[in-house]
Amino acid sequence: MEKMKRSTCGWARVSAAILLVLAASVGVGLSQQSLETNFRTTGAAVTGVFEPQRQAIQKFSAVIYEGRREIAYGVVISADGYILSKASEVDGKAGLSVRVDNTSYNSAKVVLVDQRWDVALIKVDAAGLVPADFAESSDLPQGTWVVVNGATSRTKRRVLAGIISAQRREIVPTGGAVMGVQLAQAKGRIEVEEVSEGSGAESAGLKKGDAITSVDDKKMKDGDALTEYLKTKKAGEELKVSVKRGEEKLELQVRLSARGEVFVELTRNDEMSGDFSKRRSGFPKIIQHDVLANSDTMGGPVLNLAGKVVGMNIARANRAETFAIPVEELRKIATDMVRQVSE
């Protein structure tokens, strides 16, 4: 950290918001003093005081593995092995396993996904797990301490702390909701010209050359009509897309993505943000905090000083912002999802 390379990078015309001049020459003189790592905000001397919260995290913050790689954290919500995590990090991954406290659970399965919130319900074969203790409210003033699972070893969860850093709010999908296709008007019908990689259209199986006849049972006369209809939708919602492929008629469920996530254009801010979440917009409501994180540390619980869950980390948005689902909504999501799989 101390021996970082510094380069001057002056004011550039950027389309997005400015502009931190990246690491310009800093006076490295004799008069300079530096705080020992141990006493920095992420240092052991500071994180050590959060031991009571760490013990709570040890019990109900799950670690999700794909093979041997940690890909996300999760919130244990039942003694018999239901765990919530971030869907776009865990869904569709093969060989999932979960570690809670010191025990590893193999053959973990994603049993349900809530696209709107990007939440996955995972089930492992377990008994006697300690479910997370939910707080009453996430209505916390800016400056309130929060504690999260920041890193982990096989046996021990480690914590990082920070504060509630902004107002609770909705995060609208970046650039609106899209299926992830390019359309062309041909012979009086809407034809799919290209399907974008990683889009909802691709995973639904939409193919180049397909003719879209109706969406949600509404006839679409041209691409403009479809675009107008999409404006009423949000990323995460699903569309019923009726398609003609040759002589075949198909019905596909297409999940809408945020435009900014399908057609990725890295901004200067993205470039200084390290490993942020692929899906980081399109959440009905979030709380925001300033704890250091990356895309692999999402899905875990956000605790208050009382050791109760005030939210679940759902997106590392950028270098300075992390979003979490507020506990009020998390409680509803958990109840609904468990009810759905039990029915």
Next chain:
Amino acid sequence: MKGDMRAAFLIPAITILTGLLAIESQAFPLNSKKAPQSEADLLLIQEALFKAIPNAKAATVCIDIGDGTGSGVIVTADGLVMTAAHVSTGVGKMVTVIMPDGTKLEGETLGLMAEYDAALLRITGEKPEGGFPVVEINRSDDTKLGDWVFSLGHSGGFDKERGAVARLGRLVRVANTTFQTDGTLIGGDSGGPLFDMEGRLIGIHSRVGPQLPVNMHVPVKVFLGEWDRMLASEFIGEGPFAQKPEKGKGFLGVATTDVDGGLEVTKVGKKSPAEDAGLQEGDVLKTLNGEALENRDKLKSILAELAAGDKLKLEIIRDGKDETINMRLGAR
């Protein structure tokens, strides 16, 4: 510091009172510990933030400079704003200042320190009744390594629903002209305020390193050292945070021909500074900054000594009447 001095000058008869004063202005208690040791210590930090953030936030503005945004903080009730030189980019530039409630006000950049990333600007738009919300500058230079601090800023641009973003950190490195903290900054925060736990301004956000915990700020003492010159709109020092406009590269945007008594405008460039200032075809330019415009060469020689952003005062004749036009030279 202030408290100590006050105590020293007071007579013994009111020792108890001075004692209280000294306690009141004492530094944030947790800064004397190497690390918090209990939940009570953590609550001290939290309480300090609850107390300081609302006021600090009210004075933290977004600065829109046309092709990007930065942040700034209001320090006087009549609208003086401290920001970074790489946000203001020059002297005498028009900017838009966005208040926390979304109100947009005009502003004009004053002086800057190109070497240290310090700048002042003034809000020229209408002042609210009772003046602008302000933060207090910590002038005592008692900030030290390990102190708890918080940053505010309009990260990534203005967002009314979100508000200014707060980040907690510690002062992890102190050099003469730079503070480093481990509270993360991002583009859009530039020029925003760094506070001590009493909500007093101690620095202005400047730049970041590649690692997340490496975030740099300009200490307020750098500003205070050249305050009057910046207030007088001086461009102080050379780069890297702002480039002095080059003489002779300014842009007016008129074509003229020599006539009796001056230069007649034959064409006004589209979207040129001349057009913005209201110059019209047929206007006769008599003087520029007090010098008679005898011919086109004279105009050229005056402009050769001026740079983009410099003020122009033109005396002209329009439809037989004398008029004065005040404008600024643009960049080509």
